[in-house]
């Protein structure tokens with residue numbers, strides 16, 4: 001089973017599908033013939049999005065879901081598979097929220113909300129669907145939407161950047177095992193999308209205390225920035241190409257190259273050519289790691305052949 005190139009008839013599950021990047025994905029993959037479960041926490045926005053998709057000829061099914069609710073996630077997966085009569089083989093962990101505010105003012109509530117949706121929601125998506133996709137044996141593809149913000153900390157988006165960094169790492173891990181099951185993995189790292197993310201706080205429950213800025217002036221400024229972001233359909237077309245090419249990373253923003261070079265350059269600069277205090281240490285560590293890896297591989301092969 002190679003990369004997914006034909007989306008026709010496959011069932012896609014897209015979180016955050018009522019708006020922005022998720023809605024763009026629903027349009028693009030729906031037009032490519034996928035049957036699309038559009039999941040979102042906002043029932044009103046979802047109804048409008050699905051009606052719009054239906055007018056465009058997309059076979060779209062609405063799912064009201066808070067991706068931080070694990071039991072609800074499992075029920076949603078059952079309901080979608082029953083509705084379409086087929087398993088989900090395309091998963092898009094796209095829903096996300098951002099909250100801007102100086103990192104030292106962020107409260108526990110802020111961390112819980114932002115990490116809960118952006119990281120916890122992805123974990124829940126993977127735990128819900130990956131075992132089902134493996135069992136179905138039909139291959140497929142999983143995509144998580146992280147951010148270029150996940151490659152670098154930021155004083156104004158501390159919890160968000162931390163969550164996105166974790167999502168990138170998680171997808172790197174899944175990419176080491178899922179291809180053996182015919183399932184491709186992509187982590188999409190956008191820079192700026194024309195979306196409603198500046199209104200994220202409206203999807204939040206009541207916070208006990210918050211360092212997230214929500215005054216009209218600040219939100220208006222953010223709205224202006226994102227109004228110049230990439231069109232969600234263009235972004236979804238870039239993603240489609242990445243899936244077809246089985247690319248782990250999709251970062252379709254040429255303007256971020258210099259920043260990424262600076263970030264990774266800074267990280268590499270912290271690595272010395274030799275350990276001056278114990279020059280032989282590196283060789284010993286590498287040999288120990290190689291022995292451990294060979295042993296672990298042997299154990300995994302034995303366990304696999306026993307099942």
Ligand SMILES: NC(=O)c1ccc[n+]([C@@H]2O[C@H](COP(=O)([O-])OP(=O)(O)OC[C@H]3O[C@@H](n4cnc5c(N)ncnc54)[C@H](O)[C@@H]3O)[C@@H](O)[C@H]2O)c1
Nearest residue numbers: 016019020021041066067095096147190192193195196197
């Ligand atoms: N907008 C940008 O510039 C930008 C940049 C980099 C990454 N991203 C990422 O792109 C993804 C999509 O965001 P967007 O920009 O399209 O924003 P958006 O606000 O337009 O869409 C996000 C959708 O997720 C939904 N959502 C929020 N919390 C949810 C929850 N708990 N359960 C289910 N649905 C929930 C919202 O209702 C909304 O419809 C996010 O992961 C975001 O972090 C956005």
